[in-house]
Amino acid sequence: MGLPRFGRPKNDDESSSNLFVANCGPAVGHSDHEIASVFSKFGELNGVYAADDSGTRVIVSFSDQGSAQSALKALHGQPCHELGGRTLHIRYSVLQPNHQDHVKDLVPVSITASDLNIPGVYLVHDFITAQEEEELLQAVDCRPWNSLAKRRVQHYGYEFRYDTRNVNTKHRLGELPSFVSPVLERISSCPTFKNTDDSIVLDQLTVNEYPPGVGLSPHIDTHSAFEDLIFSLSLSGPCIMEFRKYENGGWFSRDGSSTVTKVESPEDDSNFIRRVIYLPPRSLLLLSGEARYAWHHYIPHHKIDKVNGRVIRRASRRVSFTFRKVREGLCKCEFPQYCDSQR
Incomplete structure (x- = not known):
């Protein structure tokens, strides 16, 4: 591209x-x-x-x-x-204009979660300030990164194992770092999330650093690994996130961190529903309920995104903080066709 x-x-x-x-x-x-x-x-x-x-x-x-x-x-x-x-x-x-650039508005890009119209998706713009964003970036940059094939990661609370797409609940890394305490407190008190759970408890954090052109393959976070609520804080750079719903469920791939769908071509949209949302820096995304359990989420491997006619270039880096609660026991969700515990 x-x-x-x-x-x-x-x-x-x-x-x-x-x-x-x-x-x-x-x-x-x-x-x-x-x-x-x-x-x-x-x-x-x-x-x-x-x-x-x-x-x-x-x-x-x-x-x-x-x-x-x-x-x-x-x-x-x-x-x-x-x-x-x-x-x-x-x-x-x-x-x-670049006539060789084939970025297309295949589906409209939503700016708000209500426009996206997927049950369980919430998006809060400017969840943190620019100063808080810089402090969080400085905090992780002072700590060692682990290198994957195309991006760097840090794990806190529990390490996510990409070979098993799960966490080892018997190997706890410790408490979440103190530099995310203000974020966790704000999540717990945010009015937007009051209807999702009586008490929000999060004990696992994965920090991902994405260079330009690097995204995520379509996947659902493994049901048996984590509880219902998954929060993702976007820092430094923008991107779009695509959601896909395959009516026939999915299968488990060894090349990713969780469930991915079996599809002959990633760009063949004839067998799934597509929705797209724009994630600006400092925004917080929540996936819960149907959005967490039944919709694959995907960040295209692009260096630019087209948002309703506007071309937005990815920044020199995008860093995401993903907060989750490690599940103990089997998942008993209402979406068995997507659930590794119920297959």
């Missing part, structure tokens, strides 16, 4: 919410976070992206043109002390 291309505006006086910034980047020692810290003073950012393969030029994308205009006026041609005193060369940049 082709990436979106940025180029010069047709008219020199044409403004844009995107800035092409030269003389900074990873090749000269600047991380995306450092660059974002400089430009975010002028307004909300969509992200910082590599402009090309040089490592010395980036695209800084703002949410609005006014913020981009202010940043260009203040920083163009000036030495930036926060970026090693390098003089930044900035101009407007616009998204160019």
Whole structure:
């Protein structure tokens, strides 16, 4: 799949919410976070992206043109002390059409859970603040990561075993880390989740780091491994999540973390229902009931997503915090065709 291309505006006086910034980047020692810290003073950012393969030029994308205009006026041609005193060369940049990009709106992308219309799905936007987001990212980056084939993970409470798609309840890693305590307290007190359970108890956390282009294969979290409520907090970068419901249930694959459906082609949508939702940074998703037990969820392996006509490029990383409660005993859900305990 082709990436979106940025180029010069047709008219020199044409403004844009995107800035092409030269003389900074990873090749000269600047991380995306450092660059974002400089430009975010002028307004909300969509992200910082590599402009090309040089490592010395980036695209800084703002949410609005006014913020981009202010940043260009203040920083163009000036030495930036926060970026090693390098003089930044900035101009407007616009998204160019790419006829080789076959991103299609196959199904409408929902922005809210009510629009998605799947029982048991809840989505809370801006569940945490930008400062809390940065603190959580710093906390996990100070701890060791485990490398999988295409992404990095951390496990807390109990380790998830990808070979068995389950957890070993006899091997407890300890309490969940203190840096997620405010998140857990907010989940317990959030009015949106009051009708899901009398008391929300979570004892397992998996942190996933997704580079651009990396997603998840369609799967249902193993019924016998976890209880009903599954919370996922999205940090750093956006993505879309697709839900699929196969009427004939599924089978258990050895290449993933849980149940995946048996389907000849992942893109053959003739035998399942599809729904798609957009997950912005700092949002919290809850899967419960039917959504947790009967719908496969899937993050396409894309570097860009198309959200109702708007092209959104994945950030340099997306980090998710998935909170669950380890199940003791068999699952007795109302969806036996999808349940490993009842098959």
